[in-house]
Amino acid sequence: MAGDETGARLDEDSPLSAEETLALIERQQREVTRRLGVNVALFYGPWGAAYLLGFGSVFLTYPSALPLRLPGGVAAAITGVLFAAAVVVSVVNGTRAGRGVRGPSRMVAAMYGWAWTLGFCGLAAVNIGVTRLAVPNDAATLLWSGSSLLLVGVLYLAGGALWQDRFQYGLGVWMLVTGAGSVLAGVPGNFAVLSLAGGGGLLLTAGYFTLRPPRPRP
Amino acid sequence: MSAIGSLPGLDPVIHAQARLRVTVALAALATGDRITFPRLQQLLDMTAGNLSTHLRKLEDAGYVQIAKTHRRRTPVTYVALTERGRRAFTDYTAALRALLIPPTDQPGD
Numbered sequence: 001m002a003g004d005e006t007g008a009r010l011d012e013d014s015p016l017s018a019e020e021t022l023a024l025i026e027r028q029q030r031e032v033t034r035r036l037g038v039n040v041a042l043f044y045g046p047w048g049a050a051y052l053l054g055f056g057s058v059f060l061t062y063p064s065a066l067p068l069r070l071p072g073g074v075a076a077a078i079t080g081v082l083f084a085a086a087v088v089v090s091v092v093n094g095t096r097a098g099r100g101v102r103g104p105s106r107m108v109a110a111m112y113g114w115a116w117t118l119g120f121c122g123l124a125a126v127n128i129g130v131t132r133l134a135v136p137n138d139a140a141t142l143l144w145s146g147s148s149l150l151l152v153g154v155l156y157l158a159g160g161a162l163w164q165d166r167f168q169y170g171l172g173v174w175m176l177v178t179g180a181g182s183v184l185a186g187v188p189g190n191f192a193v194l195s196l197a198g199g200g201g202l203l204l205t206a207g208y209f210t211l212r213p214p215r216p217r218p
Numbered sequence: 219m220s221a222i223g224s225l226p227g228l229d230p231v232i233h234a235q236a237r238l239r240v241t242v243a244l245a246a247l248a249t250g251d252r253i254t255f256p257r258l259q260q261l262l263d264m265t266a267g268n269l270s271t272h273l274r275k276l277e278d279a280g281y282v283q284i285a286k287t288h289r290r291r292t293p294v295t296y297v298a299l300t301e302r303g304r305r306a307f308t309d310y311t312a313a314l315r316a317l318l319i320p321p322t323d324q325p326g327d
Binding site: 024105 | 252315
């Protein structure tokens with residue numbers, strides 16, 4: 001039959017069956033998706049740790065039912081170092097992901113990354129402006145924790161929408177609830193809410209993305 | 219040797235192990251994205267010469283677009299799957315799957 005003559009043939013040295021070829025495609029797809037893709041869990045783990053331990057340590061500077069009491073300087077140091085580390089890990093992780101790739105997906109990722117920076121610059125400007133007025137200390141504290149969590153929540157909602165990820169969207173909703181809850185809890189309960197609910201939600205998300213196999217891009 | 223060497227009806231451009239790997243890697247990019255030659259080479263663990271040869275064959279078939287530009291005076295080569303290439307890859311995997319499904323209703327005697 002003449003048709004057999006043109007029948008396609010894989011590399012002569014390693015003829016593969018249809019099954020083997022499909023297996024090769026799937027293996028290669030997984031490998032490339034893993035190596036090209038960003039380590040999503042790394043965007044949440046360091047923030048989860050920073051929330052849990054940072055806000056947790058701030059809570060422990062106040063008198064509470066717990067036997068432990070931390071000096072303010074120690075809590076400030078823990079919080080500062082952990083949040084700075086989380087920023088660095090996020091920026092490095094986000095930048096490394098798109099190494100050697102250009103195009104619409106990288107544009108979306110860069111704009112989303114900048115949305116965090118720009119959003120927090122705007123938030124800081126507003127909050128610093130407001131707290132320069134004679135605002136009671138507790139009101140200033142709640143303003144910062146409530147508005148920060150509101151922005152974090154909205155950015156996770158946006159991220160969930162951009163990458164069609166329900167789990168990330170759900171985290172956004174959770175962070176909005178956490179922010180509102182922190183304001184309702186008052187000082188110093190707000191720090192406990194941020195630590196446990198905020199940090200817990202972020203660590204849970206990190207765990208989820210660690211266990212979930214990487215998905216091919218849309 | 220039980221392996222089937224010849225699979226008729228499959229796109230011969232894609233149906234070669236090395237070019238198949240190149241195509242899979244490019245298809246894993248988001249639509250409209252392109253990748254630098256060295257990064258693709260690194261992802262595939264291929265030599266530059268080998269990768270160039272296969273890319274040229276894919277380009278000749280209209281499956282791959284290769285663009286040479288400069289970034290800060292350094293020449294950069296970007297590689298992307300064309301729409302035609304993406305479709306060819308989808309058809310190719312569909313054809314492979316069809317080969318695995320045993321024919322159900324055989325007409326005739």
